[in-house]
Amino acid sequence: MARLESGDVSRREFLKLVGAGSAGLIASQLLPTDAFADERPNILVIVADDLGYADLGIQGCKDVPTPNIDSIGRNGVRFTNGYVPCPVCSPTRAGLQTGRYQQRFGHEFNPGNNPGPNFGLPLTEITIANRLKKAGYATGLVGKWHLGFAPEFHPLKRGYDEFFGFLGGAHSYFFKDPQPVNNAILRGTEPVTEDTYLTDAFAREAVAFIKKHAGHPFFLMLCFNAIHTPMQATEKYLRRFRHISDPKRQTMAAMLSAMDDAVGDVLNALRSANIYDNTLIFFISDNGGPTAANASRNDPLSGYKGQVLEGGIRVPFLMQWRKRIPAGKTYDYPVIALDIHPTCVAAAGIDLGRLGGKPLDGVDLLPYVTGKKNGPPHEHLFWRYGTQSAVRSGRWKLVRMQDGTRLFDLETDIAEQRDLYKERPSIAHELEQAFEKWNSQLIQPLWSGRPAAGTARAANRVARRQQRVRQRL
Numbered sequence: 138m139a140r141l142e143s144g145d146v147s148r149r150e151f152l153k154l155v156g157a158g159s160a161g162l163i164a165s166q167l168l169p170t171d172a173f174a175d176e177r178p179n180i181l182v183i184v185a186d187d188l189g190y191a192d193l194g195i196q197g198c199k200d201v202p203t204p205n206i207d208s209i210g211r212n213g214v215r216f217t218n219g220y221v222p223c224p225v226c227s228p229t230r231a232g233l234q235t236g237r238y239q240q241r242f243g244h245e246f247n248p249g250n251n252p253g254p255n256f257g258l259p260l261t262e263i264t265i266a267n268r269l270k271k272a273g274y275a276t277g278l279v280g281k282w283h284l285g286f287a288p289e290f291h292p293l294k295r296g297y298d299e300f301f302g303f304l305g306g307a308h309s310y311f312f313k314d315p316q317p318v319n320n321a322i323l324r325g326t327e328p329v330t331e332d333t334y335l336t337d338a339f340a341r342e343a344v345a346f347i348k349k350h351a352g353h354p355f356f357l358m359l360c361f362n363a364i365h366t367p368m369q370a371t372e373k374y375l376r377r378f379r380h381i382s383d384p385k386r387q388t389m390a391a392m393l394s395a396m397d398d399a400v401g402d403v404l405n406a407l408r409s410a411n412i413y414d415n416t417l418i419f420f421i422s423d424n425g426g427p428t429a430a431n432a433s434r435n436d437p438l439s440g441y442k443g444q445v446l447e448g449g450i451r452v453p454f455l456m457q458w459r460k461r462i463p464a465g466k467t468y469d470y471p472v473i474a475l476d477i478h479p480t481c482v483a484a485a486g487i488d489l490g491r492l493g494g495k496p497l498d499g500v501d502l503l504p505y506v507t508g509k510k511n512g513p514p515h516e517h518l519f520w521r522y523g524t525q526s527a528v529r530s531g532r533w534k535l536v537r538m539q540d541g542t543r544l545f546d547l548e549t550d551i552a553e554q555r556d557l558y559k560e561r562p563s564i565a566h567e568l569e570q571a572f573e574k575w576n577s578q579l580i581q582p583l584w585s586g587r588p589a590a591g592t593a594r595a596a597n598r599v600a601r602r603q604q605r606v607r608q609r610l
């Protein structure tokens with residue numbers, strides 16, 4: 138019984154079935170260890186929507202406390218250079234699900250306002266849930282999907298046993314509001330009436346999933362639509378932020394605080410089930426803050442959602458697994474949301490060298506954060522989003538936007554203000570070559586979407602406007 142993990146209910150139940158004490162011990166020696174609910178971790182991936190780099194207490198936010206989300210970083214790792222593979226929603230989620238650069242399979246853009254039936258995560262790709270389900274995990278997705286509306290793209294067809302949420306994006310937080318076609322709240326495939334503020338409803342569903350599956354390894358993706366527009370909050374949370382005079386920031390604070398409480402409920406559910414320490418948890422945002430639309434902030438970064446400047450692609454990125462990762466770690470080498478797939482799969486005991494399928498671009502982060510591997514996990518990170526592109530290697534980042542190509546030293550210039558393209562031509566050339574090699578492996582986008590206009594001038598204009606708002610607060 139000594140190896141019995143707290144919360145390992147199935148193993149305990151099994152021993153009860155075969156008899157307590159010596160009979161149980163004999164049975165446990167005779168049977169292969171696979172016969173027990175094993176010690177593999179539960180896995181929880183929490184995704185926020187349009188949350189900026191500076192929108193958490195642990196990231197420097199001063200006016201909106203986020204103690205529950207912060208606790209994930211404080212009890213584990215905070216990645217200071219944590220990226221997403223695209224500055225908008227759907228492509229990032231495609232990369233996260235597959236562990237592969239989404240432009241490899243044409244998922245380069247959001248679907249736009251009139252998505253055709255072909256929009257969806259291509260069926261040639263394998264999701265995290267596909268792999269974990271095959272390994273015996275219970276799999277569930279709560280919240281925003283945004284990876285296809287047609288039946289073949291539904292989460293239940295992409296490796297998830299259970300689904301509660303909506304298939305599109307930009308959902309209202311109140312059910313009474315009219316919704317676009319294809320964006321009903323679904324339980325499985327059935328539309329449901331939902332009277333609860335959506336962030337609270339997602340917390341309720343995530344907690345129920347955890348309670349239901351606590352005795353067996355599970356994988357839960359919890360994809361909040363907070364703090365994406367529409368800007369809607371409940372009185373309970375708006376009252377907490379009466380002191381914030383800017384109405385949009387006040388609503389954003391209320392929405393964010395509701396999400397933080399929701400994360401608190403979910404973490405408490407893990408504690409109550411005695412599985413908190415052996416649950417691998419990620420928290421990320423799907424893209425940088427749009428700033429103007431939802432009063433999010435990306436300080437001290439330049440740019441915003443829709444741009445390959447840091448403000449569009451560098452996000453809050455936290456990881457916790459108390460059983461395996463020491464608390465309070467800060468990790469500075471660049472990592473990317475593509476790493477979440479292989480990290481989860483490897484944590485579940487699946488051999489990454491024998492995966493089959495197409496090669497992953499992400500890497501298992503666990504050996505890096507536990508110190509088994511030194512050096513950067515990635516030699517280069519790449520972005521392509523229509524006419525915008527970027528490549529990062531070490532301290533250097535090359536950025537191509539509509540108003541030209543620039544080179545930045547992010548170690549000394551995190552705000553990407555000083556263009557070194559002409560001063561450091563050999564570095565710029567090396568990055569351009571690396572990008573072209575990667576770019577040659579990509580295919581054309583499968584749908585056109587609606588890429589945001591991206592210029593540095595526009596980014597600076599928004600930054601100045603935000604600065605003025607901040608000074609007034």
Ligand code: CA
Pocket residue numbers: 186187225226365423424
């Ligand atoms: Ca988003």
